[in-house]
Amino acid sequence: MKSYDLLVIGGGSAGYAAARTASDLGKRVAVADGARELGGLCILRGCMPSKTLLHATEVLHHARKGKTFGLRIPTAEVDMKALHRWKVKTIREFADYRVQGLESGKFDLYRSHARFTGPKTVALSDGTEIAAEKILISTGSKVSSPPIPGLAETPHWTSDDVLDLDFVPESVIVLGGGIVACELAQFLRRIGSKVTLIQRSPHLLKEFSESAAAVVEQAFRDEGIQLHTGTKIEKISTTTDGVSAKFTKDGKTLTRRAAYLFNALGREPNTGGLNVEAAGVKLTDAGRVAVNRWQQTSRSHIYAGGDVCGPHDIVHLAVSQGELAARHAFGVKSLKPIDPDLLLSVVFTDPPLATLGLQEKELKERNIPFLSASYPFDDHGKSILMDATYGYVKLFADPKRGGLLGAEIVGTHADSLIHCLTGPLAMKATVYDLLRAPWYHPTLAEILTYPLEEIAEKLS
């Protein structure tokens, strides 16, 4: 039996961060990862391939809009084989860099699946047995397939398949209206597919505000995506030339057909095969590994980080959770838990949608008094000259001292603009602090001064 200070099960974003941190603390660390290809979800089949493809189709979209700006760009179209090669090359470089880190010798790497045999012992699929004082579960998530009649029997794509396309599908039905569905539906539409998106809740992106979702919905409709929200999917079936989806909406039964089907109905924690029962690790009702604010599970020497415990499948959180778990496990002093009121989320649609800190719904639910102010992109100089007028910026502040509480931005470059506020929110800045800062003209960032000034006026 091999023994270590820390065994990390799953070498993705959370696991790699924990292994690196513990090894820097001088601990003996092993990482077990059973994947055929190392790198983790974000690099191989998540953030990086999706953003590589979305950037390419954003460039394509701008080229097609050239006429608006008096530019003559006679043809702009995708070469899917070339785009696929560019994606493969880019992702290969990111993955190679991660593999170098994993194989750097700072820790022992086992290319095997792990299974608990007791609270401090694990058996690997290559037959190795490992004992460790501390263990981190960071096994990520997998695509879920809800029990929709016919779905399991009908050939369908997951995000893995869409991210690996090397041809333009003629038509696609997208099931779901979450982040994966929205980001990739727009990608498919922009490469030239006829896209029909079928979503259960009344709005896309149900975790976000209705008004922000409405902006994304409008942009999608303007680009020709057929949206069906507020539906119940009744049956999925195979047809002679593809697939069909039968669903009800407003009491009516509708059927839509397409050449391909894309299941974007969510992901679930990857705990199967881990045999967590042998270690006494408890799961939540949703099947995630239950953790406290230090990432400790129901067995205090076993930690969890990343998608397997959540509560959000966001990569910077997975990294922070892995680092926090490693530091806590080895007694680093003056640690702070991850602050849930500093939550940052970004949806990389065009326009993108970004939220930071507390949002209106949560402020109301928690009876936190607040002032809010918003400003639309269609009245801001820089976005008007860019012809990027969808959406708005909205800020929330406390009504006593004007302390920033949260922000919502849906509009051009929201993914970057929100970062004007992450530092100030973390440092507990007020609207007055932010108004003392210089804001260059004409920039997109400058749009934030309007709601800041409005809140300052309301305060005085």
Ligand SMILES: Cc1cc2nc3c(=O)[nH]c(=O)nc-3n(C[C@H](O)[C@H](O)[C@H](O)COP(=O)(O)OP(=O)(O)OC[C@H]3O[C@@H](n4cnc5c(N)ncnc54)[C@H](O)[C@@H]3O)c2cc1C
């Ligand atoms: C299409 C898509 C786009 C995304 N885009 C973004 C984005 O833009 N921004 C963002 O913040 N997040 C994004 N995400 C989410 C982000 O990718 C995840 O939150 C993050 O990668 C999770 O990291 P992790 O370490 O928890 O898991 P993973 O990176 O999945 O790592 C888990 C590892 O555990 C291994 N493993 C599993 N079971 C075992 C076992 N029993 N034994 C040994 N090893 C095991 C797996 O092989 C894997 O390598 C996206 C997700 C998807 C699907």
Ligand SMILES: NC(=O)c1ccc[n+]([C@@H]2O[C@H](COP(=O)([O-])OP(=O)(O)OC[C@H]3O[C@@H](n4cnc5c(N)ncnc54)[C@H](O)[C@@H]3O)[C@@H](O)[C@H]2O)c1
């Ligand atoms: N930009 C980013 O940070 C980014 C990008 C992609 C994914 N992610 C993360 O990955 C995770 C997975 O994303 P996702 O979009 O796959 O999942 P999701 O849970 O966000 O969305 C799933 C969608 O499917 C719908 N759905 C589920 N079951 C259904 C049923 N039986 N009938 C009809 N509709 C049903 C839900 O209403 C929801 O709209 C998310 O937590 C997300 O945060 C993040």
